[in-house]
Amino acid sequence: MRTPTVGDLLRHWRQERRLSQLELAGRAETSARHLSFIETGRATPSRTMIVHLSEHLEIPLRERNRVLLAAGFAPAYAEPALDTPAMTAVRGAMRQILIGHEPYPALAIDQNWTMIEANRGVALLIAGVDPALVTAPVNALRLSLHPDGMAGRIINLAEWRGHIFARLARQAEVTASPALAELLTELRSYPGGEVELTLPEPDQSVVPLRIEHEGEQLSFLSVTTVFGTPMNVTVAELAIESFFPADEDTMKRLTANAR
Numbered sequence: 624m625r626t627p628t629v630g631d632l633l634r635h636w637r638q639e640r641r642l643s644q645l646e647l648a649g650r651a652e653t654s655a656r657h658l659s660f661i662e663t664g665r666a667t668p669s670r671t672m673i674v675h676l677s678e679h680l681e682i683p684l685r686e687r688n689r690v691l692l693a694a695g696f697a698p699a700y701a702e703p704a705l706d707t708p709a710m711t712a713v714r715g716a717m718r719q720i721l722i723g724h725e726p727y728p729a730l731a732i733d734q735n736w737t738m739i740e741a742n743r744g745v746a747l748l749i750a751g752v753d754p755a756l757v758t759a760p761v762n763a764l765r766l767s768l769h770p771d772g773m774a775g776r777i778i779n780l781a782e783w784r785g786h787i788f789a790r791l792a793r794q795a796e797v798t799a800s801p802a803l804a805e806l807l808t809e810l811r812s813y814p815g816g817e818v819e820l821t822l823p824e825p826d827q828s829v830v831p832l833r834i835e836h837e838g839e840q841l842s843f844l845s846v847t848t849v850f851g852t853p854m855n856v857t858v859a860e861l862a863i864e865s866f867f868p869a870d871e872d873t874m875k876r877l878t879a880n881a882r
Contacts, residue, residue: 629673629694630662636680636690637662639799650679670696683798684859685734702856705739713850713858720848724865726881728843734860735802736764747836747880748773748866763864764791768810778833778840780815786830831869841876842869 627635637647644662648655653672660666668676673694677687688698703709721729721742728744738761749757753771764787766772777783788811795803832843843866853859868874 627693628664629668629690630664632686632690632693633668633673633676633680634662635799636677636682636686639796640680642680647676647679651676668694670694670699674699681797684853684856686799688856700854700856700859705857710857713861716850717861717863720863720865726877727866727868729863729865730763731861731863732763733862734798734800736762736806738763738766739861744866744877747841747877748834750836751776762806764806764810768813768815770814773834774813774815776835778835779831782830783832784810784815832866836876839872839876841873843867843873844869 637644640647642650644655644658648658651658657666658676661668661672670691673690673696674687677690682690684700685702688700691698701709705714717731717740721731721740724744725742726744728742728748730741730745731739733739749766749772752766752773753769756766756769756772767777768774768784768787774780788807791803791807791810794800795807829844832845834841834843846865846867848863848865850858850861853861868877
């Protein structure tokens with residue numbers, strides 16, 4: 624199998640973003656002719672041009688490194704481990720958000736939805752799940768939709784599955800990640816009823832997570848937080864999933880539990 628060239632990779636991402644050569648050239652302030660020459664290998668782009676085009680194509684940092692390597696340049700974006708000194712400030716900010724969100728659940732995940740850290744509120748969500756699903760590495764989506772995970776307690780499971788599938792499909796498309804595509808296929812194989820993708824009610828803002836806990840229904844809204852202006856792969860692929868009470872009864876129940 625032929626190794627993709629820098630032109631192959633840039634063309635792939637341009638097509639992923641559904642842009643013509645003329646449209647991309649206009650955004651990047653270059654000529655469509657020069658862009659065509661780069662894609663076909665008739666011109667060799669500079670390191671600066673690769674980074675410039677990558678910005679306009681919104682290529683993930685991990686994949687930008689791959690494009691640079693294909694052109695014979697060193698990767699531009701480091702991938703430090705989360706426990707290294709370079710990531711001390713990021714770790715501190717992440718933990719501050721998780722702890723500050725208690726008693727409501729919140730967890731930190733990487734690009735593949737592997738759980739990196741969680742606050743004490745998450746224990747309420749995962750009560751009673753198969754211990755194998757909470758043995759590292761823990762995948763948050765597998766934990767949510769697996770029949771031995773949270774799925775049996777999710778009251779609006781079909782609706783929640785529809786929300787997860789749509790979100791993961793979009794993420795897999797944007798990142799072109801084979802791992803996410805495989806995860807989506809796995810999750811779709813789980814039982815859980817027909818996926819519900821319905822029009823929202825007039826007063827509905829988001830899809831809630833409704834879960835049974837000790838005979839009562841708890842309802843949550845999920846919010847995703849990412850780091851602004853990431854400059855390395857690790858930070859770019861970090862996210863925090865926070866769950867807020869969607870109604871007053873849930874808020875009172877969680878506050879009472881915390882006390």
